[in-house]
Amino acid sequence: MTKSVSNCSTLLRFYQQNCTSCSSSLRRNYSQKVKSKNPDVARFVRRQLDDEYVRYARMHDYRARSAFKLLQLNEKLKIISEGDTVIDVGAAPGSWCQVLSEIIFPDKLKPGKRQGYILGVDIQSSNIASKKADITRPATHAELRRRLNGRTLDVVLSDMAPSPTGDHYTDHYRIIALCRCLLGLITSENAPIPLKENGNFLCKIWDGVYEKEFTDELKKHFRRVRGIKPDASRNESSEKYLYAHGFIKRL
Secondary structure: OOOOOOOHHHHHHHHHHHOHHHHHHHHHHHHHHOOOOOHHHHHHHHHHHHOHHHHHHHHOOOOOOOHHHHHHHHHHHOOOOOOOEEEEEOOOOOHHHHHHHHHHOOOOOOHHHOOOEEEEEEOOOOOOOEEEOOOOOHHHHHHHHHHHOOOOEEEEEEOOOOOOOOOHHHHHHHHHHHHHHHHHHHHOOOOOOOEEEEEEEEEEEEOOOOHHHHHHHHHOOEEEEEEEOOOOOOOOOOEEEEEEEEEOOOO
């Protein structure tokens, strides 16, 4: 089936009109199989089966439901364009890189005419063309410079998050710390992640007391900053994305 990344809303409407009955049948069959399993496992499976974006992702061969977060964010904000050079930090399991490939290298382009570059980085292996690495380590910074090979970036994306502890304050503090680290790699002297003048930055955070402080930091380096929660984010989740547009390069 052909996917259209140019209009995420159209893609979702197509699913709703054509695949609802099939999904209902799948939920009924699967629910019988998980009744006797560990309650936590059963709860997770039920949530997955009831999640429309999990079904959308499976139907369209995306590796995770998070693909639709990026599709919706890009449809609304126009973050990424054909031919861009982009780094995706926290890339595993690879769904954002799939979306990036569709946007940056559309099918209409012949292989010899394609421009752009995608570099995925994650501490976990994603089984895609990416670098398995810890973005906080100096050795990773040197490897990023090598792989970028003089390229400057149009967009820096981050969907990375620390392993949750269950304590909201701790988890919020840790994800903000990761985002600060990434911002430092963009804004420092001899930046390992060289963002172009007027480039874009998008990072995931969880709501909390340090959000405003970090937003103010972003405003020192970008012309516009806003928070946004895509429809594909679960209602009960505290996650949102900070989008910073118009990077100001310091001479």
